[in-house]
Amino acid sequence: xxxxxxxxxxxxxxxxxxxxxxxxxxxxxxxxxxxxxxxxxxxxxxxxxxxxxxxxxxxxxxxxxxxxxxxxxxxxxxxxxxxxxxxxxxxxxxxxxxxxxxxxxxxxxxxxxxxxxxxxxxxxxxxxxxxxxxxxxxxxxxxxxxxxxxxxxxxxxxxxxxxxxxxxxxxxxxxxxxxxxxxxxxxxxxxxxxxxxxxxxxxxxxxxxxxxxxxxxxxxxxxxxxxxxxxxxxxxxxxxxxxxxxxxxxxxx
Ligand SMILES: C[S@@+](CC[C@H](N)C(=O)[O-])C[C@H]1O[C@@H](n2cnc3c(N)ncnc32)[C@H](O)[C@@H]1O
Ligand code: SF4
Ligand code: SF4
Numbered sequence: 001x002x003x004x005x006x007x008x009x010x011x012x013x014x015x016x017x018x019x020x021x022x023x024x025x026x027x028x029x030x031x032x033x034x035x036x037x038x039x040x041x042x043x044x045x046x047x048x049x050x051x052x053x054x055x056x057x058x059x060x061x062x063x064x065x066x067x068x069x070x071x072x073x074x075x076x077x078x079x080x081x082x083x084x085x086x087x088x089x090x091x092x093x094x095x096x097x098x099x100x101x102x103x104x105x106x107x108x109x110x111x112x113x114x115x116x117x118x119x120x121x122x123x124x125x126x127x128x129x130x131x132x133x134x135x136x137x138x139x140x141x142x143x144x145x146x147x148x149x150x151x152x153x154x155x156x157x158x159x160x161x162x163x164x165x166x167x168x169x170x171x172x173x174x175x176x177x178x179x180x181x182x183x184x185x186x187x188x189x190x191x192x193x194x195x196x197x198x199x200x201x202x203x204x205x206x207x208x209x210x211x212x213x214x215x216x217x218x219x220x221x222x223x224x225x226x227x228x229x230x231x232x233x234x235x236x237x238x239x240x241x242x243x244x245x246x247x248x249x250x251x252x253x
Contacts, residue, residue, distance in 0.1 A: 004195065007169055007201075008193050010157035011061075011157035011158055013157075013160070014064070015066055017068060017163040018047075018073045019042070019067045019069070019073045020178070021041070022096070023099055023102075024069070024126055027130065027227060028130040028131070029229075030130070030172045031067070035227070035243075037068070038179055039165050041164060042079070044079070053189035056190075057190060061087060062090040062092065063086065063091045064092045069098075071095050071097075071101065076105065077109075077114070092116045093106070093109060093115050095118075097123065132211060134211060134214060136229055137230065139206070139213055140207050141222065142219060147206050147209075149206055150206075150212040161185075163178070163185075165178065165185050168184060168185055168192075169192055170205055170206075180234065182205075184204055215230065219232070224236055
């Protein structure tokens with residue numbers, strides 16, 4: 001008998017990260033958008049491919065279009081149309097609504113009734129320090145193996161993550177996988193509905209994500225603030241690697 005917990009999707013929601021670019025650098029951003037993107041923007045074909053696989057599975061989730069900052073993607077309106085083909089009337093846009101251009105686009109979406117604009121995500125004053133600050137404390141760095149899905153994921157069930165490199169069960173999984181280069185994303189949506197795969201991928205993500213781990217003095221002592229965000233050694237190493245790559249690119253440009 002298989003007595004492993006069932007981590008297959010429960011929320012009936014998919015979060016499309018159409019770009020990880022952002023015009024803000026909010027400390028603690030759980031998609032690490034204060035860094036240069038390590039995953040390219042989604043293409044319209046990526047979105048159509050998601051729809052194809054979802055239809056094949058008979059799965060019609062609510063679709064949240066976000067990022068990064070979704071209004072920076074020039075194809076935002078076409079993504080909304082494609083999402084609406086799969087899930088008519090159940091498409092939402094999460095934007096910081098900060099730039100004048102973002103405000104205009106959101107107003108157009110509201111007026112045309114193309115999708116629901118989530119008003120709670122709007123950040124009229126620019127960068128904010130986001131509340132959950134333990135994401136980047138990797139449990140493995142503190143010998144805490146077996147850290148399991150946080151309440152948000154396990155009990156409420158957050159949306160799956162969709163981006164240009166594939167799918168994860170946790171909505172922040174794509175960003176984690178991308179920055180830490182873990183190779184955990186799958187391009188086969190059906191994998192997420194396979195209990196063995198779901199268990200393996202979720203546990204691997206939760207081993208490096210400290211959401212609900214709690215910030216203690218001992219953890220602070222082993223960590224460092226980078227980009228205004230508390231990070232344990234696993235994350236520090238990844239951020240330094242990404243910054244170094246960015247510097248090399250600039251020098252060779
Ligand atoms: C990653 S953002 C992407 C969309 C858009 N840029 C925005 O800010 O709304 C999606 C949502 O995650 C929230 N968020 C990001 N990091 C967070 C954190 N560490 N704690 C709580 N909420 C966070 C943002 O405030 C926003 O509501
Ligand atoms: S605006 Fe959104 S994506 Fe950008 S840094 Fe802030 S929370 Fe992250
Ligand atoms: S990876 Fe982090 S946010 Fe996702 S379920 Fe695990 S602890 Fe929660």
